[in-house]
Amino acid sequence: MTLHIFNTLTRQKEEFKPLVPGKVGMYVCGMTVYDYCHLGHARAFLAFDLIVRYMRHIGLDVNYIRNVTDIDDKIIQRANENGEPFLNLVDRFANAMNDDFDQLGIERPTHEPRATAHIDDIIKLVQTLIEKEYAYAVPNGDVYYRVRKFEGYGKLSGKVLDELEAGSRVGVDSDKEDPLDFVLWKAAKPEEPHWDSPWGIGRPGWHIECSAMSTCCLGDTFDIHGGGPDLKFPHHENEIAQSEAATGKTYANTWIHAGALRLGAEKMSKSLGNFFTIRDILEKYDGEVVRFFLISSHYRSHVSYLDNSLDEAQAKLERFYNALQEANVGEAVDIDNEYSKRFHAAMDDDFNTPEAIAALFDLVREVNKTTGDEQAALAGQLKYLGSVLGCLQADPQTFLQAGAGDDAAWIEEMIAKRIAAKKAKDFATADAVRDELVAKGIVLKDVPEGTSWSKS
């Protein structure tokens, strides 16, 4: 089976055929860095991490571009509130983002361009659009995109211009020719961050930077453009309008959008205020647990975060790690068997992680049922297929004992005490020791080699 991807643009699954066989150019809209990332951000970027990992796994050479938006109204506002230069703020939160993503096993993109490093490209693009009459400058120095001039407007999101206007909550801006026109270049006040331009000092609008950076890194037409669900409109629609008007060529062939993360019934979002940050969660749970929770549902569907979501993900991972701990894990390579076939068929079908994980659970059962070389080989396969998902690479004992804090020495003492009691057939004492440990959340496991423990 070949890789099939659901294309938002055509609203169907399509066989994926890169422009250049074996190579993939992929652009994903990244973070605007003025605050810590929340779990909803993790959901989206994890989805694309998985997509990139899998494409590389099947031999595609992926050039993965994920930008950082480092200039925008919120950044300026927050920097002012803090009384710090905006680039200071931006660096701080870009670093925080990378730290958080690292813990979730989200691999770094091939390139991470920043808007402020592409001001020249942005200005050139705006100039081209003005020359082609897709954009116009107004007296105060703003430049707007003439939305009605672009025939294909709405093709990605399914919006119809006249209906947008009818229900528009956009205030009428007297300088715009049309209320739906959006800003490409914003005039700046002298005290705000700004760059020189043919239209006076100013800064780029939000949508234009992605058009400039994607084309810059990947060419006029590239394979995949992705982003969070809330970027489909207007951001991605505007990117298409800008780029295709400027180049006269197709912008991106395949559009991928991740599903939203919900807290209860509602989307987790900054504007609703119903979010918690990745680092809040990482104080209580291992990054792999968060990762496994988020990849346990399909990347395009909504995921609801519930009180027990992470505990459930933890329990599932424990099943994997218990198997890996018991087995003598062989070399991490794939085996041509039904588990591999199911795993790959699922992933080839629009990155169906729940189905792929189901195959892995069946493989776990097989690992637990077998012994010796056969078991070692299957356990190696489990570890290998897990690596494709960015999971199961931790030391099993470390994973299973995580959260025990500094109690390890005390636990070993208690275990020694219990083993002595058992030898003396003093089962009452042995059980009392174990009960004391259980009360602290420590579970003992007697194995042929002795006694091991894990955090419950």
Added chain:
RNA sequence: GGCGCGAUAGCAAAGCGGUUAUGCACUGGAUUGCAAAUCCACGUAGGCCGGUUCGACUCCGGCUCGCGCCUCCA
């Protein structure tokens, strides 16, 4: 108002026009001094109403409910 998505067993979550999804939880058994881990057994789930079909959770229509986008948002 416009456009779109979803509703699966106690919980989470997939595929599929007819044959066990999967995980957790539950129950019984094996194993264990007792446990834990593991294995075996165990659930006629598919919002409601029609239609198509020999047969529908799966296709079509309607309804109800929930959600998203249309404003910055991953």
